[in-house]
Each structure stands twice: as structure tokens, then as C-alpha cells.
Amino acid sequence: MSQDDPTHRPGQPDPQVPRYDAPAGGWGSLKGIASVARHTQVSSDALKALWRQNKPGGVMCTGCAWAKPANHETVEFCENGAKATIWELTRARCTPEVLAAHSLEELRSWPDHDLEQLGRLTHPMRYDPESDTYVAVSWEEAFAGIGAELKSIDPADSVFYSSGHAGLEAAFLYQLFARAYGHNNLPQSSNMCHETTSVGLKQLIGSPVGTCVLPDFEDCDAILFFGQNTGTNSPRFMRTLKNAVDRGCRIVTFNPVRERGLVEFVDPQHLSAMATGSGTRISEHYFQVRPGGDVAVLAGMIKLVLEAEAEAPGTVLDQDFIDAETAGFEEMAATVSAMSWEDIEEASGLDREMITTAAEVYLGAKKVIAIYGMGLTQHVGGFDNLGMLVNLLLLRGNIGRSGAGISPVRGHSNVQGQRTVGVAEKPGLVPLDKLEELFGITCPREEGMNAVHASQAILEGRAKAMILLGGNLVRALPDSARMEGAWGALDLTVYIATKLNRSHLTPGRASYILPCLGRLDEDMQATGRQAVTIEDSLSHIHGSVGAATPASEHLLSEVAIVGGLAKAVLEPNPKLAWDDWTGDYGLVRDLIEAVYPGDFRDFNARMFEPGGFYRGNPARERDWQTEGGRAWFTAPSGISALGARPGEGQMTLVTLRSNDQFNTTIYGYEDRLRGLSGARDVVLINPDEMARRGLSEGQRVDLACAVEDGVERVVRGLAVTPFDLPAGCVAGYYPELNPLVPVDYCETRSGTPAYKGTPVVLRR
Template sequence: MKPEDYSHSPISADSGTPAYKRPAGGWGSLEGVARIMKKEPPTPLALQILAKLNKQGGAMCSSCAWAKPANPGTFEFCENGAKATLWELTTKKVGPAFFDQHKVADLRKWSDHDLEYAGRLTHPMRYDAASDTYKPVAWDQAFAEIGQELKAIAPDEAVFYSSGHAALEPSYLYALMARIYGTNNLPQSSNMCHETTSVNLNTYLGVPVGTCTLEDFDHCDALFFFGQNTGTNSPRLLHTLKLAVERGCKVVTFNPIREKGLLEFTDPQSPKQMVMGKATKISDHYYQVRPGGDIAVLAGMIKYVLACEDAAPGTVLDHAFLTDHTQGVDEALAEIRMMDWAEIERHSGLSRAMIEEAAQIYVSAKRVIGVYGMGLTQHVNGWLNLGMLVNLLLLRGNMGRLGAGISPVRGHSNVQGQRTVGIGENPALFPLDRQEEMFGVTLPRERGMNIVKAGKAVIEGRVKATIALGGNLLRAMPDIERLEEAWGSQNLTVSIAIKLNRSHLNPGKVSYILPCLGRTDEDLQNGVPQVQTVEDTMSHIFASLGRAKPPSDQLKSELAIITGIAKAILPENPTLKWDDWTANYDHVRDLIAATWPAQFHDMNARMSQAGGFYRGNAARERRWNNAAGKALFTTPTTLSALGQQPGETARGQSYTLNTMRSNDQFNTTIYGHSDRLRGLSGSRMVVLINRGEMARASLTEGQKVTLVCDIDDGRDRRVSGLSVTAFDLPDGCIAGYYPELNPLIPLEHHEIRSGTPAYKGTPVRIIPEAPAS
């Protein structure tokens, strides 16, 4: 990308590199919305839908999962929410005529943006190998053949993947269908982002999700951010931060990249700020930690906290909490005390003074929240990143009380909720005994495949069918090139989708694209509008009602597609009332309530209440539902979250690759080619690197290079045609865009406990390309 016409930010550590001169939000955000409106001109109904987005009686945004307040603002959506909504409400259509005109081989040459920009899918389509095109097919025929193919293989040879888009009701039935069919192969998009949270928080605290609610942000004294880009990935959080800062809350951020959203923000809903142009400074301190250096930062902060306690015994640590509610504190603290400050500085890239400056804010605050994103989870030692953050919070009792706790910021709108209602490869997490009693079935107890294991099994030929409930699975995964080579060898691939994407261009021997309703579409069953529900990142459940006329009468809801497949693959059972459940989603909510009565009792009555209904969180009440019955301290084994340190190797200079999303992107959806909040635009095929590293490597601005994975496993992984772009980054670190750089990340390079791909910490080398002749 080329630098946009912005002056360089005075708060950038390198004023000679691109930066965005304005605050996050403000007029720039409105201009971003205007840009997408120019590309996708909204109808009057689309504007009405936006006005009701994330409010009672409206649709819940299909973008991020940030909390929705009980008393919403005039506009309770952000720039990304507007983009996602208008992207879905496009009047462009992709139907049989489109596929007649475009062979799959030709569509593979299209960009990710152009594939989705073509429009909404309108008809169920089956791949025809002879013509290399998709052909329309009747729904009944599609269900029958999908059923035939799934019945012909062993259940564990099939994978039932889900993105974070589908609501609670279809998600519940999807998981139920797969298990009655006979498999726990239910990987989900969480496997690629916050599985580190799900697995490790469950171990440390007895809950697989964060402990905070929106109310806690009204009472905290300090917020510590680790590896989270608020301005791009969850902009509605910025309004919450603005209110916290205005009442005196301190914000401290650790991130390799200086992201504008956590630096300064102008609230588009504040006429005074918009007119006066005065921004709210968000972070009191912003530290550019090296990738993988968060463990060292947290070790240094804990050492400072312990030094303060040693200087004034009994006044810093919460000894009563530590005694009554924790386990392993002595072992963990003894190891941290022995850690050397020189090594902490080396791994973190920060000075001792910086770390102690941050730690003093922690010591001075009565109530602290730790907030984090995928910069903490997508590392080989992500478990220890998370464990050290929990350690810091536990020391002063900042867990399970008002204004304190741990708060992961989830991505997709219902990615957390899908896990809550059963989608997941670990059957031990779900009440299968209760479901067996409810439906008179026997459900499998063998652990299924997560996304990494499923990917390996596809490559090895052990997966013969993949059903994808939403998403762009193949494009989102690591090791894309290996997977693309193997994907078409499957007997069956099925994608339930709203728009065309790259995953559809690697069809199996039998392959279907099944078009579904979007979140904003009216879902009529027997002429009656159906409400669906979603869960936000803070465990609140909200009703969502679409109002737009679907782009085709051939579309079915995700739930109706699932029940259609279920009837085709499962034997008749009078307790499995697929038709009744399709006709009235209230009945599915009754099933959810019966399966989890403590959390979902009276679901139909409660789903429309202001602010959603809270399904509860044991750790928030200081009940620790793990094996120890206590909150666990983690004893550190290393100061780095990386599997391999950057530096000179036998193969050449190695750097740590940090993949990232642009401001014009949500997951694999590319709305445009402006990364406004970083001051970049144009091609996404770039390598960002600081000027010092450029000089040491004899690289020049705009030079074409190839990135090569520096993990020695006998495979050559490379991405070519990348332009060198100077950017404000720590030494040893380079950055580039996801998913373009996914081919560099091996499937085997993942967080060691959860299997989360290490998108934020892969070692790579830079190879200059010969100039074009």
C-alpha cells in the first residue's frame, strides 16, 4: 500500500513513516461509511435497518461481538457495522446467469474483494466438472444427494465447520445434527482466533470466556490492553473507553503496532467533539512491545508489584483473596522473582523504566480490567501469555468483583454463542447426557477434530466431506496452498453462504453452494417472521430481527438448510421434530432452555429485554469451576510467546511476522483497499518493516521481495510480489495482511494447548526479487 495524503502523527515513534493524522472515529469514520455507501447505495429500508441496528426490535450487527448497551445511542453501530450491513444489503446478485458466464478457473483469478462484491447468491448451485461451472439445482435434489454422500462415508470422515455468523438457533440444531449423525468433528472459527481463551481460561478460572460485563467498564480505575486493535476490529468499544477516560480511568496499551483507536478518538455521536474537532486521548501510555514479548512485560510488572509489597508488607497484594481463592501462587511468584531484568528487557523490547511505569498504574488502581485480542492468543505460547495476565490480575484480587476482571474482545458476532449452544469438538464441555434423554439418541463421546487437525486430515485424505456453515474456511486457514491442493479430493464439499468467496473455487468431487438468508433479511416461515438470537462477548443474549426482502425467493434460512440436511442423513425419530422447529424458532429456544436451564430459562420471554439477558459467569461470582476449585496461578517456563526467536540463522536473517487486518476488512471480507487508520492504501501485497531493519537488510522503499517461512520442516512456503513499505514497528518484526500471507503459516505452527494458529508469531525471511526487465 502507498502512504495516503496524511501528515505524520506526532505520537508515532518514527515520524518518517505513514500514519493517520486524524483521531479514530470522527469525520474519517463518516467518510469511510460514505465510501461504502457510494459503492453500495443504500435503499430507504437499508437506512431504516441501520438506524435500528443493535437495538431492540432490530437486527444485531453481523460484524463484531462487542456488547450492546441497554440504553443505546442514536446510532448504535460503527463504521465496520455499517460496512457489513450495507455489504449484505447489496442489490447486486450472483445467480445462474453469472455462473454460466464465469468458469471456476477464471474466478480463481479474481480478488477476494471482487468475488464478494459481485453480489448476493440467489440459487442453490451444484458444481459441474465438465463445464467447470456451477449449475442451478433444486433444493430437494441437493439435500438428497448431500444425504447420499454423507451416508456413504463413516461419520468421523465428515467435518461440520461453522463460522461465527449463524445465530444460536441454527447453531444448536447444527451441533445436534452432527452428533446424532455420529461425530464430534465440529470445528469452529474460534479455533483460529480465541481457542487459546476457551481452553486456557477454562483451566485457570473455570470459565471459557471473559469475566466482565459492560457495567465493569463504568467502574474500573485502569484498563490494560494487550494485542487488540480496537479502532479496526471493535470500534464501538471506543465509546466505552471514551466514557471511562473522561471519568478518570487510566488506559495502558501494549501492542507492536501503534493503532490509532487506542491513541485518540473523536466520538461521531458527540456534536461537540465533531464540531470542535477535539479528540479524547485514550491511552495514557502506549508501549510497542515486540511480538511474543507480552510474557516478559507481565513478568516485569509482577516483579514490580512484588517489590512494592516487599517495601510495604500487607498493603499491595490481596492476601485474603490469594489464600481463599487461588492455588499455585507461591510457585509462580518464586519463578518470577528469579527472572532477570536484562532478559525481560531483551524479550519485551521495552526498558525496565517503561514496564515499571505501567506497573505503578496497576498498583495505584483499585479496580483493573485486562483486555486482550488475538495479539495475545495467536502464539505458540499463547497459554502463557494468558496465564501471566491472569497472574497479574489475581495478585490484587482483580477478578470476580465490580470493575475488575479479564475481558477478551471476540471477533465475529456470534462466535462465542455458537460454542455456548454446542458447536465444539470437545464433547466433555456439553451436556450430552441431557440431550440423549431429550431425544432418545446415543451421542458420540470421542473428541472430534479442531480446525488444525481437520486441515491435516484433509491433506492426508482422511476427511471425505466438509460442510461449512458460513464463512470462507479455506481462505481463513493457515497453509492455504497445501490445503487447496488437497481440498478437491474430498467426496463432498458444501458451503452455506451469503456471497461467493474463494472457498467455493476449490470444489470437491460433489460440491454445493447453498444460499442462505443474511442477518438483515426477513425470515418468514409459514408467513410468520422469525426472530433469532446471538450472544455478545460478555455473555449477553439478544434477539435479532431482519426486515429486508431477501434477494431471491430461492433462499432458505440457515436453520431451514440445516434441518433439510438433517432429514436427509438421519433416520426418522419422533422426538426430532425438524419440520416443527423450522416452522417456529420458539421451539428451538425451548430446546436450548431445556438443555441449559440455569443459563437459558425463560429464553423466549427474556430474549428481547433491553441490554440482552445475562446467562451468568461463575468466575464473576468467584466460583471456580475447574478441577482445582480455585483460580490457578501459572508458573512461567519462558519469557517469550514465540516458538522461534528472530535473528540471524543458518538460512539468513529471520523476522517475526505479525499478520493483521486493514480498516477496510472484516475477517476474510475485503470491503476496499484503504487502511485509513494506518495511513495506507492501495495494494494489500506489502511488507511493513521499520527503517532501521530496512537499512540493515539493504532494502529500499517499494522494492519487490518474497517472504519465506523460516520453519525447517522440509516444506517450502513463500509469498512473492510483496512491496517493502517503511512503517513504525519494533526491531525484529515485520507485518502484512491476512489472509494474503496465510500460506506462510504452517498448520503445525500453533498454540501448544489449543491448536490456535500462530498468525501473530511466525518466523520468516525476506528474499529480494530480481528487478523486472
């Protein structure tokens, strides 16, 4: 059956629902960029920034974390990256006068999109409860006020959160400040996205990050995709995939949602393709697996690999590799072999023929890369998902050699790099002895709070202060309605940001907004123009130099803000030279190299290498830094990553991001690649499911969480929208549906919230 066969079955498109028939990329991407530019007051610096974006010596995109090639094209930005640049380099200004005209109570009624449309923040501000507005203060007043608050509480009661916005320099100083102050409460945005990766891969192969580099995509024979929407979240990756397909690589995709970017793509830089509209078919096979059904799919594929080996012993498995480099094979094989095809088909939503088709692609390839995103990690059983994917790769030695490996796609620029330089709540991940030696401080050794632990502490009234280095955490967290209600009880909230967002509208008893330079802005300090560095998804480090005119003379860099806070809180220490570090970021890079000499050798000299410099990965060299010194096969704890099958009348919620969105930033209301537009208060549902439940298109319903913990969680007034989804699941937009995900309904080992697999019920 061809991919365009109108007969609908699992894994094939449903002709009854809205869909986007044009390829991803192409003219659609250019129109998408133009649409955002039209209703944004775009600065003249935006075009200059886009020309320099993701090129050596230029500015690294603030959007996704996909790799930057050494041999760059004329244009190295994508639709998402262009929107991010346009959005930040706006001429609109969110001045104290603008904020004085609107109470926080009023602003809370505004859509997220409209809040950020107010433009770039221009002055440090303090919340004034009498007027319910933010008022301008001097930097000296802000630092002194924040310092006094932090000095008055137990450091263990404070949380220092970081998004992926900051560069490595600010991130390193931020974690140093936290530890000198006295805590390891350093959650970051990866806690909510890829913490399953950080914990799971570390246990299984000894590395918390993926093993692939860009040349592997030029050498692989097959790519398996699980739960990642490349066309929207990291469109520059599409060119890499297109080139792989053009040379004969076979791609198989498993995703509950048929994402257009993994179906067909037109490279906007190929004039002939643009002229004809002729796209490249990306996925040879596309299977719409049920949410949480990846365990079952992978179990079926592994069963077929084991059966092929039994039929032709010594020809299928890489037995030498298994014997010499791995452990746990027998238990895993026995567990998978005992699973019935009936259970596999039920849990996955796919039939045996489909899974056999995928297994045949895997068996026919000598070198295989597995790519995955949050569709694999954001489940209660996310570790089982990941473990099974590692199992499949290990069977034929597809980790630790050229052209093969495992490659999680990180969503936010530099979110991986911040963990690399110490923004981590687990002290075992950080060379604390080295920090103590270099800086004359005493580092706490107790494990700190991750995002889920911090959320629980806020709900229970145990947390006293929250510092946010970027991000829109109140909106991004699970259980967001409850979090918003509890947030105001904090003694102190500090928001380091470029634009106003919904988190800022939930102040603590004392609250400050500290406006910072963005990565795109020129950063002039005592020793001249400064560069920052970031790490991409493939563990390469890149220098980035902003050149745009700052939005205000009152802005400070993130490095300067971290230094200013630290000086206001900590006792003087000649080894903590905050002013010197603010004046010359090269000195900070020297410190990073001193703490992490293996990863950052000759840091300052190498930071502008074309393509970035590779900091290395032991697992890529088959140096398994695990318990036992081997790569581990693991037996799954069940056949679904959902943990438990949905009960009577229940469905599984999958949260999505639209084509006009990056994380919690909403650029507009077009979800072009899904054929949707105009509203975000929708619930997507299979037409057959609609018919069974007597629902009509456009009908307003409520969606309620079905987790029984004594808390009612409901999002009301969602418009029923027919959409091509597997049976038994519904979908809707993140972050609007975050209130339905309990804060402690998360992956059992890592605490990653189950945004892709929460049980819900529809109410009329």
C-alpha cells in the same frame, strides 16, 4: 517523554513512516462508510437496518461481538458495522447466469473483493466439472445429493464447520444434526482466534469466557490493553473507552502496532467534538512491545508488584484473596523473581522505565480490567501470555468483583454463542446425556476435530466431507495454499453462504452452494416472522429480527437448511422434529433452555430484554470451577510467547486486518487508520531494518516461512513498505499471508494458529 515526542524510541511513534494523524471515529469514519457505499449497489433496506441496529427488538449487527447497551444511543452502529450491513444489503445478485459466464479457473484469478462484489447468491447450485461452473439445482436435488454423499461415508470422516454467522437456533440444530449423524467434528472460527481463551481461562479460572460486563467499565480505575485493535475490529467499544477516560480511568496499551483507535478518538455522536475535530486521548501510555513479548512485560510488572509488597508488607497484594481463593502463587512468584531485567527488556523490546510506568498505573488502581485480543492468543506460547495476564490480575484480587476482571474481545458476532449451545469438538463441553435423553439419539463420545485437526486430516486425505455453515474457511486457515491444493480431493463440499467467496472456488468431487437468508433479512416461516438470538462478548443474549427484503425467493434460512440436510441424512425419528423447528424458532429456544437451563432460563420471555440477558459466569462470583476449586497462578515456561527466538536473519511475522476489512471480507483498499492505501500485497517493516538490509521503499521481495518441516512456504512479490514496528518483526495482511503459517505451528494447548508470531525470512 510525551506521546507525541518526535524522538523515536520503543513505545513512541516513528516520524519517518506513514501514519494517520487524525483521531479514530469522527469524520474519517463517516467518509469510510461513504466510500464503501459508493462502490456497492446499496439496497434501500440498508438505512432502515442501520437505524434498528443493536437496539432492543431490532437487528443485531453481523460484524463484531461487542456488547449492546441497555440504554442505547440514537445511533448504535459503528464504521465496521455499517460496512458489514451495506455489504450484505446490496442490490447486486450473483445469479446462476452470472456464474455460468465465469469458470472457476477464471474466478480464482479475481481478488477477494471482486468475488463478493458479484452480490447476493440467489439459487442453490451444484458444481459441474465439465463446464467448470456452478449450475442451478432445486433444493430437493441439493438435499438429496448431499444426503446420498453423507450416507455413503463414515460419519467420523466428515467435518461440520461453523463461522459466527449463524444464530443460536441454527447453531444448536447444527450440532444436534452432527451428533445424531455420528461425530463430534465441529470446529468453528474461534479455533483460529480465541481457542487459547477457551482452553486457558477454563483451566485457570474455570470459565472459558471473560468475566466482565458493561457496568464494570463504568467502575474501573484502570484498563490494560494487550494485542487488540479496537478502532478497526470493534469500534463501538471506543465510546465505552472514551466514557471511561472522561471519568478518570487510566488506560495502558501494549501492542506491536500503534493502532490509532487506541491513541485518540472522536465520537461521531458528539456534535461539538465533530465540529472541532477535538479527540479524546484513549491510552495514557502506549508501548510497542515485540511480538510474543507480552510474557516478559507481564513478568516485569509482576516483579515490581512483588517488590512493592516486600517494601510495604500487607499493603499491596490481596493476601486474603490469594490465600483463600487461589493456588500456585509461590511457584509463579519464584519463577518470575528469577527472571533478569536484561532478559525482560530484550524479550519485550521495552526498557525497565516503561514497564515501571505501566506497573505504577496498575498499583495505583483499586479496580483493573485487562482486555486482550488475538495479539495475545495467536502464538505458540499463547497460554503463557494468558496465564501471566491472569497472574497479574489475581495478585490484587482483580477477578471476581465489580469494576475488575478479564475481558477478551471476540471478533465475530455470535462466535462465542455457538460454543455456548454445543458447537464444540470436545464432548466434555456438551451435556451429551441430556441430548440423548431429549432426542433419543446416541451421541459419540470420542473427541472430534478442531480446525487444525480438520486441516491436517484434509492434507493427509483422511477427511471425506466438509460442510461449512458460513465462513470462508479455505482462505482463513493457516497454510492456505497447501489447504487449497488438498481441498479438491474431498468427496463432498457444501457451502452455506450469502455471497460467493474464495472457498467456493475449491470444490470437492461433489460440491454444492446453498444460499441462505442473512441475519438482516426478513425470515418468514410457517408461524410468521422469526427472530434469532446471538451472544455478545460479555455473555449477554440478544434477540434479533431481520426486516430487509430477501435477495431471492429461492433462499432458505440457516435453520431450514440445517433441517433439510438432517432429514436427507438421518433415519426418521419423531423426537427430531425438523419441520416443526423450522416453522417456529421459539420451539428451538425451548430446546436450548431444556439442555442448558442455567444459562437460558425463560429464554423466549427474556430474549428482547434491553441490553440482553446475562447468562452468568461462575468465575465472576468467585466460584472457581477448576481442578482444586481455586483460581490458578501459573509459572510461565519461558520469557517469550514465540517459543524460540528467531534465528540468524529471521524476523517475526504479525498478520493484520485493514480498516476496510472484516475477517476475510475485503470492503476496499483503504487502511485509513494506518495511513496506508491502494494495495494489500505489502510487507511492513521498520525503516532502520530496511536500511540494515539494504531495502528500498516499493522494492518487491518474497517472504518465506522459516519453520523447518520440509515444506516450502513462500508469498512472492510483496512491496516493501516502511512502517512503525518494533525491531525484528514484519507485518502484512491476513489472509494474504496465511500461506506462511504452518497448519501445525500453533499454540501448544489449544491449537490456535500462530498468526501473530511466525518466523520468516525476506528474500530478494
